[in-house]
Amino acid sequence: MSIDPIAFATALINCPSITPARGRVFDLLEEALLPLGFDVHRFVLGEEPDGPTENMVAIRGAGSPHFGFAGHLDIVPPGDGWSSDPFSAVIKDGRLFGRGANDMKSAIAAFVAAIPEQQASGTLSLLITGDEEGYATYGTPRIIDWLNEHGISPDMILIGEPTSVDRLGDTIKIGRRGSVNMWIDVPGTQGHVAYPHRADNPVPKLARVVDALSALHLDDGNDAFPPSNLEFTAISTPTNASNVIPASAEAQLNIRFNNLHKGADLVQLVEDTAAGAAPGTTVRARISGEAFLTPAGELYDLVVSAIQDETGIEPELSTSGGTSDGRFLIQLCPVVDFGLPNATMHKVGESAAVEDIRALSRIYGRVISKAFGA
Template identity: 40%
Template sequence: MAADGNTPEYGPEFELACELIARRSLTPDDGGCCELLMSRLAPLGFSAEWINAGGITNLWATRGSGAPLMILAGHTDVVPTGPLDRWDSDPFTPTVRNGVLYGRGAADMKSGIAAMVCAVERFIAAGEHKGTLAFLITSDEEGAARHGTRHVVEVLKARGIVPQYAIVGEASSNETFGDRIVVGRRGSLGCNLRVHGKQGHVAYPHKGDNPVHRLMPALAELVATQWDNGNAHFPPTSFQISNLHSGTGANNVIPGEADVVFNFRYCTESTAEQLKARVHAVLDRHCPRYDADWWLSGEPFLTAQAELIDAAVASIESAVGIKPDFFTGGGTSDARFIAPWGAQTVEIGPINDSIHKLNEHVKISDLAKLSSVYEGILQRLLR
């Protein structure tokens, strides 16, 4: 670890976070992170099962038996670093500057995993617990997310396993640690759309069929559509175009095809099938020939306020003295696979301002606070 020359003893959460950051676990590579985690969990009585698929490392580690089943979930894979010369220090050399830990994965989400493990070490040292305590750790969250948590959930569901609670260690805080927890997520529905026309000369438009001219009014209608009004927990559903392409490169050719990629981030007031049907109704009016390749990244979910949220709020108030807001925005996470499984699910983690950015970082003082919050939730629900 590189330090600022005056590094005090920061505690076990910091040390484990540094060990994890130092492993180059670029998605979908685990980089040996799960083996490191099991070296800490096995002495506590956890049994490891490797539910790997498609080259993805998936750790399912359990201790105890029966209900309630509490899952601590996270991912070891990280996004690419971006230009190395724009980092102030090597992204895989954990570095301390002014009480801040820098490195790829520092906030998303190796510090969360480290805080979970250390919380469990203290929790178990204090006495036995009821039910089952489990870790679900994957190396396929930042990538395709097909063979990671999604796969593990399918395997465990087939065995009849149903969790009661799940905590995902994603970076959830906004401006200060503990000011926000994620209690739900919007769904994500995307589409690769290709509109077919007929290539021709721009001087003879009657002999061609310009797909761009057909696509533009359809997109204008889709952009102007109010898909729903949202509700008390979610903003209205959003439609966004991310890519648009057509043409041969020549300035005198009517293109034969036009391609567009768009995405819905949708709330619980709409379903994927409803959104698809409404889009197809618009396209059918404007585009005689098209192909729509849809993909669903996750359905929306909302955890109702019950014992898990109550325990999370009480633990945060005890650790940092503030009452967190409930949040359902942002992107997707592996909670989208766990919540529909039947678990009350929340996301609690450090400040998310630097995730996926250059010079990703976490405040070192927040690591012990985060670990204390996790331990408090375990105490309230499993003692």
């Protein structure tokens, strides 16, 4: 059976699968994998707002080595301003356009197209979630639960996230920074602006909190990671009336942190700093994932040599950028991310070069071959 990665990517893009995703887009992947001899396991978990989420574990073969490919079929909302239907893939000027063309349906199509019809030994698996772009409440962590329950443990995992920068193969991700979101609430007493002595304005107090947190120096980074950064992303009050002192004021922030920190410690730091600047302030937090770093080893060598063989490029080993589901999968085994150039991910007009998709499939084919000693 021969699968064309462009045709398969087109079919996947044409299935709207805004996070959390389930249904037809998973049907298409299963239909491609069954003729290749995979046992396909699908399960839907959770309820709104974080679910329902579909996950898939597809396995072929047995024993070692066990090479896993991980990815996600969910996408972010398309947004407005597309020149074509984001859920009807088109090729123009050598590029495939559509939501998910870059992040990361094309990579999944490229990997499936690269799978040989048979393998002499070992285990090949695909770990595919419908909730990477969301909170992952019912996504990859639940896939890990399923693997543990069934006594399945990959030896290494490649994630198909778009990691390349200027050209295919120039960057792979060997780790990721952690991420924590926090919501800071400063209480006050609502009142008329003409009678401030009868109210308690929370806005100046919130301003002191923002100033204190902005002044924090988290770290200078290290050899593997850039410095951690704290960024405010929203400030709001419950009233927009010009003559009302609000009853509360809220700020939202995110910290992207390196492996010098743990998420819980950063939450405590923000709580202590906020309380010092404005007593009575409360902080809610949601840790998306901890920082991780995959040590050098066989997985590095497989991916780097496959890229070099196909492109002649020596890839940069990077930990920059956002998070990926590697933050969960690192619990199982070494993990690296490698995929397409990422300039259009999440943008209006998301696209990928057709030749890059085909070259990525060839690279993935080389990785599979090297993993099984072929």
